[in-house]
Amino acid sequence: MFAGSTFGLLAGVVFTTLLACGCLSDLRTRRIPNQLVLALGVLGLAYNCGVYDISRGLLHGFAGMSIGLAVWLPFWLLGWLGAGDVKFFAGASAWLGVSGALQAAGAAAVAGGILTIVWLGWERGIRVAVEKSMIAMIHPKVLASPSATIADRRRLVPYGFALAVGLLAVAWFPSFLPL
Amino acid sequence: MNRLANLIRSFIKEQDGAVVTEYGLLIVVLVMGFIIALAAFRTKIVNWFQNIGNNLQGLNSSST
Numbered sequence: 001m002f003a004g005s006t007f008g009l010l011a012g013v014v015f016t017t018l019l020a021c022g023c024l025s026d027l028r029t030r031r032i033p034n035q036l037v038l039a040l041g042v043l044g045l046a047y048n049c050g051v052y053d054i055s056r057g058l059l060h061g062f063a064g065m066s067i068g069l070a071v072w073l074p075f076w077l078l079g080w081l082g083a084g085d086v087k088f089f090a091g092a093s094a095w096l097g098v099s100g101a102l103q104a105a106g107a108a109a110v111a112g113g114i115l116t117i118v119w120l121g122w123e124r125g126i127r128v129a130v131e132k133s134m135i136a137m138i139h140p141k142v143l144a145s146p147s148a149t150i151a152d153r154r155r156l157v158p159y160g161f162a163l164a165v166g167l168l169a170v171a172w173f174p175s176f177l178p179l
Numbered sequence: 180m181n182r183l184a185n186l187i188r189s190f191i192k193e194q195d196g197a198v199v200t201e202y203g204l205l206i207v208v209l210v211m212g213f214i215i216a217l218a219a220f221r222t223k224i225v226n227w228f229q230n231i232g233n234n235l236q237g238l239n240s241s242s243t
Contacts, residue, residue, distance in 0.1 A: 025196070032196040055235055063228045071213060080202035082195025098225055102214055109210035116203030123200065132204075156197035 001100065001174045011047045015095055015171060018043070019164040022088050026160030032084035037091040041065065044094025061094040067101040068093025085159050092167045100170055108166025115162045 002012030018040050022032050044065075049057030068090040075081040089108065093101035120132060198206070217224070 022196075030197040031194045034191070034194055055239070056232060059228060059232045059235070063224075067217075067224075071210060071217075075198075075202075075206060075209075076190065080198060080206065082197050083190045083193035084196035085198070086190075087194075088196065098228065099221065102217055102221070105210060106214045109207045109214075112198070112203055113207035116198070116200050116207075119203070120200050132201075157200055157203050158196065159198040159203065160196040 001171050007050060014043060016168060019168055023161050023164045026158040030156055030158060032088045032160050037087040040091035041094045047095055060097045064093040064097040064101040065090050067098050071105040081159060085163060088160055089163050104167045104170040107169050108163045111165040112159055112162035116157050119157045
């Protein structure tokens, strides 16, 4: 997406830096600041206005943002995912547009699954992680009764990291998923 | 209405970026299902936004 022009490359560096900041913040404190999310969203809209004209750029950006929000918002409503993660993804989706946001959500979910299994192995031992993943493949319902709550921060997976991996993969290598 | 306002307020205020491990696995399954469903309607969604864009441009040109 960013390759091909100096403006694109510059935008890519800004996008990557902002996502890296979100990752670091999430890894260290399990929080993604609203200021960072706002910067991502506004700069994403500005980037699209630079690529297209203003009205098309805003539309492309807002469409991506709404799709990004639509994918993850239900998980916040269920209490599964932090609002910081949802806003982080929606803000970054302003750069990607509808199809980019969809691809990034797919890539991020897969990255999130891998991160979760690795985290489970790190937290509770490889045996538990493998057992839990195997059981989940046959009976996904067992996952609906987790052994930790969202208040138990020590056990929480820094999901923003997985979201950023998905977003960066799609932004730098577009259409690697057939969506 | 008040409940919706509270929900929106807490969504804006909350900055948590974490997920409980079990839910992390469950999310993969659900998101993939959601994406496949959305991808099926992709052209419809893109057309919908394109129509809005065309209408907006029409409004712009008719006002000038």
